[in-house]
Amino acid sequence: MLLMFEIFGVPSQALFGQLLLGLINGSFYALLSLGLAVIFGMLNIINFSHGAQYMMGAFAAFILLRNVGIGYWPALIIVPIVVGATGVVIERLFLRRLQKLDHLYGLILTFGLALIIEGLFRNYYGSSGQPYGVPESLQGGRNLGFMFLPNYRAWVIAFSLFVCIGTWYGIERTRLGSYLRAATENPALVRAFGINVPRMVTLTYGFGVGLAGLAGVMAAPIYNVSPQMGSDIIIVVFAVVVIGGMGSIMGAIITGFALGIVEGLTKVFFPEASNTVIFMIMIIVLLIRPAGLFGRSA
Amino acid sequence: MRLAASLAFAAAALFGTAAQAQVNVKIGVMNDMSSLYADITGRGSVTAAKMAVEDFNPAAHGMKVEIISADHQNKPDIGANIARQWYDVDGVDVIVDVPTSSVALAITDIAREKNKVFLVSGAASSDLTGPKCSPNTVHWTYDTWMLAHGTGASLVKTGGDTWFFLTADYAFGHALERDTAAVVTAAGGKVLGTVKHPLNTQDFSSFLLQAQSSKAKIIGLANAGGDTINAIKQGAEFGITAGGQQFAGLLVFVTDVNALGLKTSQGLVLTETWYWDMNDANRVWTKRWQAEHAGKLPSMVHAGAYAETLHYLKAVAALKSAADGKAVVAQMKALPTDDSLFGKGYIRADGRKVHPAYLLQVKKPEESKYPGDVYTVRATIPAEEAFRPIKDGNCPMVTN
Numbered sequence: 001m002l003l004m005f006e007i008f009g010v011p012s013q014a015l016f017g018q019l020l021l022g023l024i025n026g027s028f029y030a031l032l033s034l035g036l037a038v039i040f041g042m043l044n045i046i047n048f049s050h051g052a053q054y055m056m057g058a059f060a061a062f063i064l065l066r067n068v069g070i071g072y073w074p075a076l077i078i079v080p081i082v083v084g085a086t087g088v089v090i091e092r093l094f095l096r097r098l099q100k101l102d103h104l105y106g107l108i109l110t111f112g113l114a115l116i117i118e119g120l121f122r123n124y125y126g127s128s129g130q131p132y133g134v135p136e137s138l139q140g141g142r143n144l145g146f147m148f149l150p151n152y153r154a155w156v157i158a159f160s161l162f163v164c165i166g167t168w169y170g171i172e173r174t175r176l177g178s179y180l181r182a183a184t185e186n187p188a189l190v191r192a193f194g195i196n197v198p199r200m201v202t203l204t205y206g207f208g209v210g211l212a213g214l215a216g217v218m219a220a221p222i223y224n225v226s227p228q229m230g231s232d233i234i235i236v237v238f239a240v241v242v243i244g245g246m247g248s249i250m251g252a253i254i255t256g257f258a259l260g261i262v263e264g265l266t267k268v269f270f271p272e273a274s275n276t277v278i279f280m281i282m283i284i285v286l287l288i289r290p291a292g293l294f295g296r297s298a
Numbered sequence: 299m300r301l302a303a304s305l306a307f308a309a310a311a312l313f314g315t316a317a318q319a320q321v322n323v324k325i326g327v328m329n330d331m332s333s334l335y336a337d338i339t340g341r342g343s344v345t346a347a348k349m350a351v352e353d354f355n356p357a358a359h360g361m362k363v364e365i366i367s368a369d370h371q372n373k374p375d376i377g378a379n380i381a382r383q384w385y386d387v388d389g390v391d392v393i394v395d396v397p398t399s400s401v402a403l404a405i406t407d408i409a410r411e412k413n414k415v416f417l418v419s420g421a422a423s424s425d426l427t428g429p430k431c432s433p434n435t436v437h438w439t440y441d442t443w444m445l446a447h448g449t450g451a452s453l454v455k456t457g458g459d460t461w462f463f464l465t466a467d468y469a470f471g472h473a474l475e476r477d478t479a480a481v482v483t484a485a486g487g488k489v490l491g492t493v494k495h496p497l498n499t500q501d502f503s504s505f506l507l508q509a510q511s512s513k514a515k516i517i518g519l520a521n522a523g524g525d526t527i528n529a530i531k532q533g534a535e536f537g538i539t540a541g542g543q544q545f546a547g548l549l550v551f552v553t554d555v556n557a558l559g560l561k562t563s564q565g566l567v568l569t570e571t572w573y574w575d576m577n578d579a580n581r582v583w584t585k586r587w588q589a590e591h592a593g594k595l596p597s598m599v600h601a602g603a604y605a606e607t608l609h610y611l612k613a614v615a616a617l618k619s620a621a622d623g624k625a626v627v628a629q630m631k632a633l634p635t636d637d638s639l640f641g642k643g644y645i646r647a648d649g650r651k652v653h654p655a656y657l658l659q660v661k662k663p664e665e666s667k668y669p670g671d672v673y674t675v676r677a678t679i680p681a682e683e684a685f686r687p688i689k690d691g692n693c694p695m696v697t698n
Contacts, residue, residue: 014511021503119332126594127336128551129527131559134535141537147507150535222535223500224527224557228333232498232524267495267504272467274504275496 017147018264024153026260027160028215032233033240033252034164035211038171041247042184042204045095046103048111051234052118053209057083057216058225059121062130072135075217083213088206095205096198114230121227129226156218163214164253171249180204236275239282245295255293321361323620325351325607326390328380328405329420331369334498334523335397337553337594339420341367343395343603345590349583350607359615366390370401372497377401378408385412391620392417392610395603399423399470409434414623417610419602422522422549423473424686427650431693434623436610436630438651439602440571442470443686445548446477448569448655448679451485453516453546459487461546462514464505464529466521467494474520474548490514495525502529506536515543522549527557534562551597555672560663571655571684572598572639573673579638595670605637606651643681648693655684 032054039047060079064070070078090113098105134152141150171177180200183190187197223229240259244251259278266277285293327347329339344367356363366388370377377396384390385408393409396402397420409416410432417436418426424443426435461482465471471494479489490512493505506529509517517538519526530545539545547554550568574584574596583604587596613629614620627649635643635651643653658673666672688696 014507017507018504021501021507024503025501122332122336126553127332127334127340128338128553129524129557131557131562133559133561141535148510148537148541150537152535153503222532224524224531226334226524226527226557228498228524229500232500264504267493268508271493271495271505275499 012146014146014268015265018268019261020144020147020149021153022261022264023257024157024260025264026257027157027164028219028233028256029237029240029260030164030253030256031160031211031215031218032237033244033256034167034249035208035215036237036241037244037247037249037252038167038211039205039208040241041249042171042180043095043201044103044106044184045205046107046110047205047208048107048234049090049114049117050110050209050212050237051230051232052114053083053087053212053230054216054219054233055121055227055230056086056117057213058132058220058223058229059125059130059216059227060213061217061220062132062225065132066130072217072221076214079217080210080214083216084206084210087209088202090209091202091205096202114234118227118231125227127226127228129224129229132220132225134221152221156222160215160218163211164256167211168249168253236278239278241292243278243282243285243292245292248292248294248296251292251294319360319618321359321614321618321620323356323361323363323392323611323614324388324390325363325365325392325394326380326384326388327365327367327394327603328370328377328384329367329395329397330372331367333372334525335372335420338523338551338597339395339397339599339603342587342591342594342596342600343419345587346596346600346604347394347607349586350604350611354608354611354615356611359611361611361615363611370396370398372398372401374398374400374404378404381405381408382412385409385414391415391614391623392626394607395420395599397421397599399425399473400468402426403430403469406430406432406435409623412623415610415620415626417603417606419606420599422470424477424691425469425473427646427648428686428691428693431648431691431695433649433695434627435649436606436627436645436651437649438606439598440569440655441650441685442474442477442548444571444655444684445474445569446481447686448657448684449546449548449567450478450481450518452657452677453544453567454482454485454487458516458544458546459485460514461487461489461516461518462509462512463489463492463518463520464502464509465492465494466525467496470522471520475518478518478520478548495521497525499525500528502532503536505529506533506538510536510538510541510543516546517543518546518548519550520548522551523554526550527554530558530566531562539565551599552595552670552672553597555660556595556670560661560666560672563660564662566660567657567676568660569655569657569679570598571653572601573656573658573675575671575673576656576675583639593669601639605635605640608637609633609635609645646688648688648691648696650685650688650691652681652685654681655679 061075138152244255266274392415402421419439424441465475547568631645640653657677
């Protein structure tokens with residue numbers, strides 16, 4: 001049975017609801033910061049176009065549905081591949097040339113790309129957004145006693161947990177992952193073992209971008225599908241990555257979910273600060289642990 | 299020889315006076331070109347202003363009109379900087395549109411200080427013709443008071459007597475909430491609670507849950523653009539409407555309804571002052587507008603930008619000068635307004651343009667026959683009732 005008590009005048013029931021909602025929002029932060037962490041941890045690229053690629057994912061789902069009639073479930077597989085493929089092209093054409101330069105060059109390049117992509121979509125589709133509904137099979141919801149949980153949100157939380165843990169396992173616990181980590185440490189040596197490092201780098205970037213595309217598909221039924229949806233969320237996601245520790249896969253996942261909860265609680269106690277609370281935490285973390293909560297100090 | 303010289307002199311004098319008689323007007327359209335209000339205002343307002351200039355035909359009045367535009371990015375500091383630059387350096391006589399009330403409130407002060415003209419279409423705060431009214435400003439299309447009364451009063455009348463507000467945390471949201479709450483309580487309703495969310499919020503589920511547990515019959519959305527869309531979209535998901543609560547979109551545009559789709563937004567009640575599909579004149583105008591914006595729908599803000607620019611040019615033509623901003627606005631108030639989109643009307647002493655407003659309801663998907671066929675007109679609010687009575691506005695210019 002649920003406990004009934006009050007915290008600062010907020011009944012416990014409402015609080016449980018908010019905790020759960022925070023976890024759901026956190027799953028988007030986790031998915032996005034995971035992609036960023038993979039790209040940064042493995043390739044040392046600060047991928048500022050991540051938000052735009054997330055937006056492309058949502059738009060790709062919308063275009064598939066409207067122009068081709070392909071629904072949510074196939075989109076969940078097709079879109080990450082398509083968006084990931086655009087990432088592969090970007091890596092081959094641009095990022096590869098910046099490999100030996102300072103991080104800042106990659107940051108500026110991807111930032112510019114983000115502005116261009118966003119501008120193209122805005123020019124074509126306008127700024128007010130496109131409709132995309134919750135898939136038939138996940139409509140409705142269930143009453144948990146303390147809140148109404150839409151089925152789609154339950155799916156989001158389960159599926160993103162699955163993707164996050166799968167990615168972490170792939171990189172930290174498999175042979176392929178160990179090649180990848182070795183290639184970041186010492187590419188020349190790994191190449192000497194007959195592994196095609198440049199191709200691995202390309203595919204890793206494509207994978208990270210594909211994760212952003214996947215997050216976009218998952219966001220399409222609940223958030224407004226508009227060209228600026230990426231820039232609305234990307235700054236927060238960067239803060240999440242910084243708090244978690246740049247490049248730490250597990251750090252990105254845990255901080256993503258945790259900050260979702262913190263933000264959710266702020267929305268109850270002091271809503272006006274809900275979009276600044278993450279940055280306040282970021283400042284505190286940077287002062288105390290400059291490498292982030294889970295980061296190895298450089 | 300002497301004859302030729304005097305002829306040349308006479309010709310020069312003639313052409314000289316002709317050149318002096320030509321009145322040059324520079325219009326600056328400033329709005330959000332790249333973010334959440336870009337569809338409601340943006341390039342569409344520039345097109346509308348151009349159409350106004352075309353219809354006015356400046357050459358026939360010995361005038362030359364130039365239009366420039368800029369993006370204020372919804373930031374008051376950027377908007378204020380552009381306004382100063384335009385008025386001081388670039389010779390702009392009039393600034394048109396300016397959504398985002400915080401930016402508009404900054405510019406109304408600047409226009410007054412420089413004695414230029416400011417024509418508002420995009421911004422909503424009723425303070426622009428209230429405590430912040432100015433002899434240099436005209437507020438055309440709509441305002442928060444009109445939205446509050448149009449939607450608020452009608453919903454309370456039909457039984458929606460308990461309200462919870464989701465309010466965008468800036469000047470516009472605050473003004474809209476305040477005005478609507480006043481209407482609701484005056485009509486015998488009650489405000490059970492309110493939550494202020496930051497501009498451009500992605501996820502409204504926390505706020506929606508608070509609204510849900512308040513048990514209010516009506517959830518008033520004192521926000522706009524992407525915020526309103528996200529709130530309604532997620533409200534449908536969380537079973538808000540299925541649970542018997544109803545959304546009141548206090549500022550919903552036709553573009554927002556398109557973004558939501560009729561399935562999600564059907565039944566939503568809202569107030570606008572102009573709808574493209576209401577009569578033939580509007581449809582003809584829309585067709586012309588769409589030549590530059592294929593597949594899109596003009597909003598009431600675009601219509602307002604057209605009408606206010608046209609009326610401004612008429613006032614300048616009557617004065618034969620655009621130099622004295624105060625005089626031009628006084629002339630605009632003296633001249634009755636007449637255009638194909640808002641019909642005949644007038645501008646009050648406090649700068650408020652007066653015309654009817656329409657209570658609209660979003661159609662069901664099966665009732666919509668062609669793209670853009672989204673509203674049923676529920677009621678027409680006559681011009682005299684649509685806007686705040688001049689005596690209640692606390693406008694210092696209006697002597698009691």
